[in-house]
Amino acid sequence: MFRTASLLLLASLAFAQDHPTGPRITPPTLTSVNPRGVARGATTEITVEGLNLAKASAVYFSEPGIKARILRVKELPDLADIRLGSNGTPSTIDVGPLPPRNQVTLELDIAPDAPIGPVRLRLLTPLGTSPEGSFVVEPYYGESADTEPNDSADQAVDAFLPAVLTGAISRPGDTDFFKFRARAGERIVFLNQAPMTGSALQPVIRLLDASMKVLAEYGYDGGNEKDAFAHTFPTAGTYFLRITDFESSGRATNTYRIMAGNFPVVISAFPLGLKQGADATIALNGFGLPATLAAKGTPSIAGEPIIELRPASASAAAVNKLRLALGRDPELLSTGANLTAATAQPVMLPITLNGRIAAAKGDLPTHNYFRFAAKKGQQITVEVDARRLGSPLDSLVEVLDAQGKPIEQAVARATWETFLVLRDHDSTTRGLRIQSWNSLATGDYVMVGNEIVRVDEVPDGPDEDMTVESFNGQRKAFFNTSSEAHGIDRAVYKVQMHPAGARFSPNGLPLVRFHYANDDGGPGYGKDSLLHFTAPADGDYLVRIRDVRGLGGDDYAYRLHLREPRPDFELSLAPRNPNVPRGGTIPVTVTALKREGFNAPIEVSFDALPAGLKATKNTIAPGLDSTTLLLTADDSADLTAAVPFEIAGRATVNGRAIAHRANPDDKLKLIALMPRADVRLLTQTRIVELAPGETAEVTVAAERANGFAGRVPVIVSDLPTRVRVTDSGLNGVLIHEDDKTTTFRLWALPNAEPTEGYIYVAARIETRSPQQNMYAAVEPILVRVKPAAPTTAQTAPRKPTLPVDRPAAPK
DSSP, rough: HHHHHHHHHHHHHHHHHHTTTTOOOOEEEEEEEESSSTTTTTTEEHHHHEOOOOOOOEEEEESSSSEEEEEEEEEEEEOOOOOOOOOOSBOOHHHHHHHEEEEEEEEEEEOOOOOEEEEEEEEEEEEOOOOOOEEEOOOOOOEEEEOOOOGGGGGOOEOOEEEEEEEOSSSTOOEEEEEEOOTTEEEEEEEGGGGGGGGOEEEEEEEEEETTTTTEEEEETOGGGGTTTEEOOSSSEEEEEEEEETTTTOOOOEEEEEEEESOEEEEEEEEEEEEEEEEEEEEEEESSSOSSSEEEESSTTTTTEEEOOOOOOSSSOOOOOOOEEESOEEEOOOOOOOOOSSEEEEOOOSSSEEEEEEOOOTTTTEEHHHHEEEEEEEEEEEEESSSTTTOOOOOOEEEEEHHHHHHHEEEEEEEEEEEEEESOOSSSSSSBBBBHHHHOOOOEEEEEEEEEEEEEEESSTTTEEEEEEETTTOOOOTTTOOOOOOTTTTTEEEEEEEEOOOOOOHHHOOOOESSSESSSOTTTTTTSEEEEOOOOOEEEEEEEETTSSSOOOTTTTEEEEEEEEEEEEEEEEEOOOOOOEEEEEEEEEEEEEETOOOSSSSEEOOOOOOOOEEOOOOOETTTSSEEEEEEOTTTTTOOSOEEEEEEEEEETTTTEEEEEEEEEEOOOOEEEEEEOEEEEEEEEEEEEEETTEEEEEEEEEEOOOOTTOOOEEEEOOOOTTTEEEOOOOTOEEEEOTTTEEEEEEEOOOOTOOOOEEEHHHEEOOSOOOOSSEEESSSSSSSEEEEEOOOOSOOOOOOOOOOOSSSOOOOO
């Protein structure tokens, strides 16, 4: 007894020394699913590994035709607990003891008619549902796995086709060889399904004969061939397949899963869509399929402009799906002869144009031209659908005058200059590190290269980025410009934006005239173009579309929409699998991607919830992109399973009612219960009033539970436009380990406009899980920005400085 007690005491002392902030609930976490492919019509086992998967009780799938039985759950040895901080060095933040690492073995029963393709899954545990894992349902083929070393033909892995070739390009310069036999005249189809399960590998595949002569190479230039191609072998014999990465990079997650055999595959289609409610004949490009498909314009998801089809031959359906868009406007095919301004195809608005960019002739890339008439001041939206529908086209669109000359839309006059420092910057990140910022303020336009962005927040010091306006972490570009990558030392200019034709005396800084052109449309559009045009006069205008790289071919299809603006929105939510503590509340963020000038209020709410759960309603206000809903589980809540849910948004624009569901194609939106939370957050300040340029204090308190004694980051959401949390330091708002409360300051920018609205605060528990682990205060805080008091002319107030009474805690 004494020996046992002594051991327990020593263990508890070691625990306290290693994890002084105590235990905490770590949400279930998935790290791997193996194998990544399963055969249709078979019963097979897969393993799911991760943290805190003990007592997993149910499995949920995104696709029909799959049943699962949990065979066993076992605990695995712990891995090295090395966590890196934001600066790349080991983190010193205590996130509690390492949660158990588990392996869950599932027996899957795949129906013979289960759809071939990707499947997502979640596990249900006593701590809630897990993040998503994924695998692929495949035909009943054998698997030929990459066995190292197989870097040469002598070491090639034997594959007996039909088969699935699996492996990874796991290190820079890695090369994998497979060996197989083909009959004379045999056509073999190759389809890489790894991208469907998250692989970022862009494989370059060479086919070689027994003498190592290269017969063909696929995937180097990207396009559809990086995922699917077919080859006809001239003579019977042994052949080799060589796989590399197109950048010669490598990592363990650069996996491939290549089906090789004779099966139907759809590569592309034309046109890429049809009018909603109409019928259309779609030309198919693929293998083992008929030349055309009869399509009906009925949405696959109610209210969403998309249909998904699986083309079929007389004997089998395609192993992949075809995605087509549904439009509201008249549809017209490009003539193919509209290759110059003089031969531009005349069209009437509104219109959806279906065309292809043909392969370049010599050094001259192919352009398509369309002519339309507009009245002075008429606003026209020019939108391309291509990449979003599977086309390899990287579009560039321009609006030209009737003679084919560029039309000026705005003039950027630089008034101040600095430059980028510290690092190269990609085309996405909202943070730009600049040398100086003394002349910048929120709302200023900044020009970097050919990109115009708008300042969201100036830095507090030299170790912080200037942040620019963004959506879901991707920065926004203005005046039809596109986000670009920028190298270190590139000039950054504060600019004044003036109407087309404006003239100025030289000031020693650039004066740039922007024309109506767009490459990438920004958040929500990817590589597809989006251009907003205002006609400067009555008359005819041209739209020119081409591939920005000068590429083209039969697969380079597009849908080009010309119409007056049609304001609309899309909704997304986070998290998509809310795990709600009994007797607790969590925040659910609903975000709106607003299109074509949409700026109306959007009322968002949960659909009907089961007994024991309740949720607030809220509104995404004009000028804001998101809002917070509070989801609460009663003490008596008793859900024996995860339950599906929906969140809907409703708005009215010009008398037209618009309604959309958040993430309508996600079939794994699930609510589950979890134990009582480690912390409860309380708002001690309920109303805040401040005028532009003023600050106000907000105090919140944390009640810790379950032995948790760690620091509590406080997340503040739904701030009104141009109201900021200003004294948070590098680590944000924190309730430190030895504190029960914290006070932070809100600052209304000098150019803030009168408004009022509720803000929400949530306590985040730091864990090893990527899943949201936040618990919201039930009572929000009303923030009221008053009108600015009349003042005499003076220098605008600067951003408040960080208080000196308590430095920011180290990372």
